[in-house]
Amino acid sequence: MESPIHRIAVIYATAQGSTRDIAEFIADDLAGRGAQVELSDIEHAPELSRFDTVVLGSAVHDMALLPVATTYLHTNHTALAATDLWLFSVGLGPALRGPVGRVLARRVPKKIAALRDSVAPHEYHAFAGRFDRDRVSRPARTLHRLMGGGRYGDLRDWRAIRGWSARIAESLGLPEATTSIVQP
Known part of the structure; x- marks a missing residue:
C-alpha cells in the first residue's frame, strides 16, 4: 500500500529576505522527502483547505510578527x-548572547505568545535572521550590544532550521530526504 502524499503549504512574511x-x-527539504x-509569500497565500499541513513564518519587528502575518493569522x-499548523519567526532574539541576551533569547515576546496561543500551532520556533549593521540606526546598534548582541551579518543557524524541518517531516511520517539541501 502506497503512503499518502502530504500536501504542505509553506507561507512566509518577510521584511528583508531572511524569512523567505x-x-x-x-519547502525544499519537505519536497525532497x-x-x-x-x-508562497503571505500576500499570495493559497487556499488553505487544499493542504494537510501549513508551515507559516514571519519576520519579527518591534517584538511582534509583521502586521501582514498577524492579520493573516486572525x-x-x-x-x-x-x-496541522507549524509556526516560526525570524528575528534578532535567538542570536543574543551574554547574561541578558540569553534570558531574552529564551523569551517569546508577549504579542507573539498571545498570537501563537490563539492559533495553537503544533510547534512554534524562533530563528535568528540577518542583522546587517548598515541597515540599522546607531541607537539600535547600541541596544543590540547592550542586550548581548555584537555580531552582525547572517546569524541564521541552518543546523537548527534543518532539525526543525526534520521534526515536521518526522511528525508527518515522511522519509529521509532523497537529496541534500544546500543552505543559502
Whole structure:
C-alpha cells in the first residue's frame, strides 16, 4: 500500500529576505522527502483547505510578527485551526548572547505568545535572521550590544532550521530526504 502524499503549504512574511530564505529551505527539504509543497509569500497565500499541513513564518519587528502575518493569522483562524499548523519567526532574539541576551533569547515576546496561543500551532520556533549593521540606526546598534548582541551579518543557524524541518517531516511520517539541501 502506497503512503499518502502530504500536501504542505509553506507561507512566509518577510521584511528583508531572511524569512523567505528559511521558508524556501524548509519547502525544499519537505519536497525532497516526497511531500507536495507549495511555497508562497503571505500576500499570495493559497487556499488553505487544499493542504494537510501549513508551515507559516514571519519576520519579527518591534517584538511582534509583521502586521501582514498577524492579520493573516486572525483572518484565517478557523482554517488554520483545521490543519496541522507549524509556526516560526525570524528575528534578532535567538542570536543574543551574554547574561541578558540569553534570558531574552529564551523569551517569546508577549504579542507573539498571545498570537501563537490563539492559533495553537503544533510547534512554534524562533530563528535568528540577518542583522546587517548598515541597515540599522546607531541607537539600535547600541541596544543590540547592550542586550548581548555584537555580531552582525547572517546569524541564521541552518543546523537548527534543518532539525526543525526534520521534526515536521518526522511528525508527518515522511522519509529521509532523497537529496541534500544546500543552505543559502
